[in-house]
Amino acid sequence: MRRLHISTSGALLASLLAIAPSPALAFYFPGTAPASYKTGDAVPLYVNRLTPAESLSDPKLRSVFSFDYYHPPFHFCREKDGPKEIRESLGSILFGDRIQTSPFELKMGINETCKFLCEAPYPAKDAEFVNNRIYQGYDLNWLIDGLPAAQSLPDPATGEPFYQPGFALGLVDEAIPRLNNHYDIVVDYHEASPGVFRVVGVLVDPYSLGDSKRQGDDKATCTGGQIPLVLKENEGDTNLVVFTYGVYWRSNPTPFATRWDKYLHVYEPKIHWLSLINSAVIVMFLVAMVSAILIRTLKKDIARYNRLDQFALEDFGEGGDADDTVDDSGWKLVHGDVFRPPKNPLLLSVLLGNGAQLFAMTALTIVFALLGFLSPSNRGALGTVIIIFYTIFGFFGGYTAARTYKFFHGESWKQCFVYTPVALPAIVFGVFFLMNLFVWGRGASGAVPFTTMLVMVIIWFVLSVPLSIAGSWIGFKQAAVEPPVRTNQIPRQIPPVGGYLRPLPSMLLAGLLPFSAIFIELYFIMNSIWHSKVYYMFGFLFLCFGLMIITSAAVTVLTIYFLLCAENYHWQWRAFFTAGASAAYVFASCLVYWVRDISWTSWTSGVVYLGYSALLSALVFILTGTIGFFATWLFTLRIYRSIKVD
Ligand SMILES: *[C@@H]1O[C@H](CO)[C@@H](O)[C@H](O)[C@H]1NC(C)=O
Numbered sequence: 185m186r187r188l189h190i191s192t193s194g195a196l197l198a199s200l201l202a203i204a205p206s207p208a209l210a211f212y213f214p215g216t217a218p219a220s221y222k223t224g225d226a227v228p229l230y231v232n233r234l235t236p237a238e239s240l241s242d243p244k245l246r247s248v249f250s251f252d253y254y255h256p257p258f259h260f261c262r263e264k265d266g267p268k269e270i271r272e273s274l275g276s277i278l279f280g281d282r283i284q285t286s287p288f289e290l291k292m293g294i295n296e297t298c299k300f301l302c303e304a305p306y307p308a309k310d311a312e313f314v315n316n317r318i319y320q321g322y323d324l325n326w327l328i329d330g331l332p333a334a335q336s337l338p339d340p341a342t343g344e345p346f347y348q349p350g351f352a353l354g355l356v357d358e359a360i361p362r363l364n365n366h367y368d369i370v371v372d373y374h375e376a377s378p379g380v381f382r383v384v385g386v387l388v389d390p391y392s393l394g395d396s397k398r399q400g401d402d403k404a405t406c407t408g409g410q411i412p413l414v415l416k417e418n419e420g421d422t423n424l425v426v427f428t429y430g431v432y433w434r435s436n437p438t439p440f441a442t443r444w445d446k447y448l449h450v451y452e453p454k455i456h457w458l459s460l461i462n463s464a465v466i467v468m469f470l471v472a473m474v475s476a477i478l479i480r481t482l483k484k485d486i487a488r489y490n491r492l493d494q495f496a497l498e499d500f501g502e503g504g505d506a507d508d509t510v511d512d513s514g515w516k517l518v519h520g521d522v523f524r525p526p527k528n529p530l531l532l533s534v535l536l537g538n539g540a541q542l543f544a545m546t547a548l549t550i551v552f553a554l555l556g557f558l559s560p561s562n563r564g565a566l567g568t569v570i571i572i573f574y575t576i577f578g579f580f581g582g583y584t585a586a587r588t589y590k591f592f593h594g595e596s597w598k599q600c601f602v603y604t605p606v607a608l609p610a611i612v613f614g615v616f617f618l619m620n621l622f623v624w625g626r627g628a629s630g631a632v633p634f635t636t637m638l639v640m641v642i643i644w645f646v647l648s649v650p651l652s653i654a655g656s657w658i659g660f661k662q663a664a665v666e667p668p669v670r671t672n673q674i675p676r677q678i679p680p681v682g683g684y685l686r687p688l689p690s691m692l693l694a695g696l697l698p699f700s701a702i703f704i705e706l707y708f709i710m711n712s713i714w715h716s717k718v719y720y721m722f723g724f725l726f727l728c729f730g731l732m733i734i735t736s737a738a739v740t741v742l743t744i745y746f747l748l749c750a751e752n753y754h755w756q757w758r759a760f761f762t763a764g765a766s767a768a769y770v771f772a773s774c775l776v777y778w779v780r781d782i783s784w785t786s787w788t789s790g791v792v793y794l795g796y797s798a799l800l801s802a803l804v805f806i807l808t809g810t811i812g813f814f815a816t817w818l819f820t821l822r823i824y825r826s827i828k829v830d
Contacts, residue, residue: 218376218382218440219329219330219382219383220376220380220381220382221292221373221380221381221382221383222292222379222380222381223292223293223294223379223381224291224292224293224294225291225292226289226290226291226292227290227291227292227328227329227371227383228285228286228290228328228329229286229288229290229326229327229328229369230270230283230284230285230286230326230327230328231253231254231260231267231283231284231285231286231324231325231326231327232253232281232282232283232284232325232326232327232332233250233251233252233253233280233281233282233325234250234251234252234253234255234258234317234322234323234324234325234353235250235280235322235323235325235350236248236249236250236320236321236322236323236785237321237322237323237350237352237715238321238715242783244781244782244783245319245320245321245783245785246320246714246715246782246783246784246785246789247320247322247784247785247786247789248714248784248789248792248793249623249626249788249789249792250280251317251322252282253267253282253284253286253324254267254284256310257309257310257313257314258310258314258317259304259305259306259310259314259425260304260427261286261287261301261302261304261427262286262287262302263285263286263287264287267284267285267286268284268285269282269283269284270283270284270285272563272564273563273564273565273567273568274564274567274568274571274636274639274640275564275565275566275567275568275569275570275571276563276564276567276568277564277632277633277636278564278567278571278632278636278640279564279566279567280632281563281564283327286326287301287302288301288369288429290328290369290371290431291431292373292381292433293373293381293433294431294433295430295431295432295433296429296430296431297406297430298366298403298404298405298406298428298429298430299402299403299404299428299429299430299431300398300399300401300402300403300404300426300427300428301427301428301429302427303398303424303425303426303427304424304425304427305422305423305424305425306415306422306423306425307422308416308417308418308419308420308421311415311416311417311421311423312417314353314354314361314363314415315354315361315363315415315417317353317354318353318354318355318356318361318362318363319356319361320785321352322352322353323350323351323352323353324350324351324352324353324388324390325349325350326386326388328369328371328383328386329382329383329386330561330563331383331384331385331386331443331444331447332349332350332386332447333349333350333351333369333386333387333388334347334348334349334350334351334385334386334387334388334447335347335348335350335351335352335387335388336348336387339449341452345446346446346447346449347385347387347446347447347449348449348717349447349718351367351388351389351390352364352390354392355392355412357412360412360414361414361415362392362412362413362414363392363413363414363415363425364390364391364392364413365391365392365393365396365413365425365426365427365428366390366391366392366393366396366406366427366428366429366430367388367389367390367391367428367429367430368388368389368390368391368429368430368432369386369387369388369429369430369431369432370386370387370388370389370432370434371383371385371386371387371431371432371433371434372384372385372386372387372434372435372436372438373433373434373435373436374435374436374437374438374439374440374443375435376439376440382440383443384436384438384439384440384443385436385438385443385446391406392412392413393406393411393412393413393426393428394411394412394413394414395411396426396428397426398426404426404428406428406430413425444559444560444561447560447718448559448560448718448720449718449720450720450721455704456704456705456708456721456724459703459704459705459728460724460727460728460731462700463700463701463728463731463732463735464731466697466700466701466735467701467731467734467735467738470697470734470735470738470739470742471734471738473738473742474738474741474742474819477742477745478819478822478823481823481826514748514749514750514751515745515748515749515751515823516827517676517751518676518748518751518752518753519669519824519827520669520670520671520672520676521671521672521675521676521753522669522748522753522755522820522824523667523669523671523820523824524671524675524753525592525593525594526592526754526756526757527757528757529589529592529593529594530589530594530596530599530600530603532588532592532756532757532760532813533585533586533588533589533592533594533600533604534585534600534603534604534607535607535760535806535809535810536584536585536588536760536810536813536814537581537582537583537584537585537586537588537604537652537656538581538585538604538607538608538806538810539806539807539809539810539811539813540577540580540581540584540585540810540814541574541577541578541580541581541584541608541652542574542608542803542806542807542810543807543810543811544573544577544580544581545570545573545574545577546729546807547729548573548577549566549569549570549573550722550725550726550729551726552569553566553722553725553726554722554723554725554726557569558722559720560718560720571640571643574648575643575644575647575648575651576651578605578647578648578649578651578652578655579651579652579654579655580655581604581605581652581655582601582604582605582651582652582653582654582655582656582657582659583655583656583658583659584655584659585600585604585656585659586600586601586604586655586656586657586658586659586660587659587662587664587665590659590660590662590664590665591664591665591667592756593664597660600656601653601656601657601660604652604656605644605648605649605651605652605653606649608806609644609648611799611802612799612803613640613641613644615795615796615798615799616632616637616799617637618795619791619792619795619796620632620637622788622791622792623792625788626786626788665821667821667824668821668824668825668827669824669827676751676753678751678752678753678754679750679751679752681747681750681752685746685747685750685752687758687761690743690747690758690762691761691762691764691765692765692768694739694740694742694743694762694763694765695762695763695764695765695766695767695768695769695808696766696769697735697736697739697766698732698735698736698739698763698766698808699766699769699770699773700735701728701731701732701735702728702729702732702766702770703769703773704728705721705724705725705728706770706773707773707777708721709725710774710777714782714793732808733811736763736766736808736811736812736815737763737811737812737814737815738815739762739763739812740759740762740763740811740812740813740815740816741815741816741819743758743759743762744758744759744762744816744819744820745819748820755816755820756813759809759812759813759815759816759817760809760810760812760813761809762812763808763809763810763811763812763813763815764804764805764806764808764809764812766804766805766808767801767802767804767805767808767809768801770800770801770804771797771798771801774793774794774797774800774801775797778790778793
């Protein structure tokens with residue numbers, strides 16, 4: 185349990201409430217305030233797991249597995265008394281960080297050109313393992329003073345340099361893998377006040393030196409730039425590798441507060457803007473249509489209530505209906521059935537409760553991210569915040585499920601209380617656990633430790649479930665939402681519908697629109713997840729999320745309006761599935777992404793990718809479906825209120 189640092193969460197919440205974000209996005213959680221060093225002070229270098237990154241030999245080649253830095257076949261140098269683990273937040277562990285100490289000795293302001301680290305033998309089997317990881321383009325991830333060791337890359341479009349965290353384990357040259365055994369560590373420091381230095385940037389240039397020799401206790405010759413280090417894989421070969429490093433301290437004018445800026449690079453901002461404008465146009469079109477319908481029904485309503493004379497009403501009717509292809513009297517005819525409970529009301533209520541919980545969690549997380557609280561400088565904050573919000577909003581989920589179930593005249597209350605907090609977490613946890621089995625099976629160390637899983641289960645059981653049940657109880661105690669029209673005893677015959685109103689075509693058509701709002705951002709998020717890049721476009725994400733909500737709501741309302749006009753009153757599940765259909769496109773785009781951009785190094789990578797893609801799509805399904813349902817519910821309540829029924 186020593187890995188877990190849950191108290192961070194409490195402190196985090198408290199400090200979030202107390203402190204406003206600063207414009208420079210430099211917000212420090214307790215314990216991460218700027219560290220100051222004097223000349224000669226030791227600056228610790230921590231190592232994190234190895235992540236699969238861009239493979240130079242085949243840019244499409246990808247693995248999903250990450251490895252512990254001290255995974256034995258790597259033979260990386262350890263301290264004499266072994267590496268120690270650095271405490272991390274729960275979110276950090278869930279997102280795969282495994283941070284440990286290292287034997288590197290960095291002294292503030294003191295350059296070293298060639299320092300001996302250790303000598304390590306690589307038996308044939310391990311040499312093969314390491315060479316394969318070099319082919320697959322694995323990256324080393326180090327941390328100095330909380331900053332990731334990066335490579336400086338030019339932006340493909342502007343040429344402006346930015347820092348990309350991680351640097352290569354090795355290099356493939358003419359199909360021969362070379363292991364990097366010398367690291368030039370370049371640390372940028374800023375002199376905050378005379379004699380007080382702070383770390384504001386870390387770059388590492390790795391080299392493969394085939395001719396380095398150990399000289400004495402901590403010295404070596406770092407030579408052999410022309411002769412690269414190649415690990416031989418033949419049985420009987422023992423490769424003795426000398427690891428060395430150099431440290432270069434460079435003065436830099438960047439203040440501590442903005443040191444993360446060069447890491448948080450927005451790729452191709454133009455594309456984001458174009459996609460935003462594109463979906464904004466769709467949204468405006470949809471919203472205009474929905475408002476037109478609402479205004480028409482409601483205007484007639486007002487006209488009727490005001491007892492305007494018949495001519496005025498007809499005048500309006502002529503202007504509105506003349507060139508309309510849809511017969512808009514249909515929806516009025518089904519007033520005695522429209523609030524008839526759907527089939528499987530329990531399942532729908534449970535889904536809606538979970539959807540509401542997801543929605544609240546996502547919305548608040550994105551707002552927090554937008555305000556700069558979840559900057560990557562707060563390692564693991566994203567994961568931690570997601571867990572906290574999900575747990576807290578269990579209350580909201582339970583409440584929503586109970587209110588809708590009551591509206592559906594549900595009877596099986598016990599099931600509603602129990603299934604709501606269990607359904608989604610069970611699915612998510614099941615997939616998570618299954619995927620972790622694969623990762624364990626591969627011997628990779630990206631797997632979430634068992635203790636962390638246990639803690640998750642405990643948090644869920646002790647906090648989330650009771651909160652949800654409390655919410656359900658309150659929802660259950662409240663009076664049901666009163667439908668504006670009475671439901672007839674005998675269900676009305678539904679005339680057959682054809683064309684685009686049939687279930688599948690209507691869902692696929694309607695689902696395309698919310699998907700188009702999130703498509704580009706989704707692509708960038710996937711890129712950052714599967715290529716281990718920093719995602720920091722929360723501003724765009726926020727706008728996209730807003731557009732997606734409006735699109736889902738509007739397109740579902742429109743579909744259901746046409747459905748009701750065709751005298752079909754089975755709208756509840758239809759509304760959920762219509763908006764939720766965008767998840768089918770999300771899953772399809774995951775598959776396209778695989779075919780276009782990735783060729784997995786192993787079938788297990790493919791399985792893990794598919795598993796997580798399916799999970800993501802399921803979450804999108806529940807989220808958008810819930811948005812669609814509630815928008816339609818409000819819409820039907822509103823328009824049927826305008827009918828005067830005796
Ligand atoms: C250390 O190395 C850096 C980079 O090469 C150089 O700019 C700096 O002047 C050196 N510092 C000392 C004290 O030699």
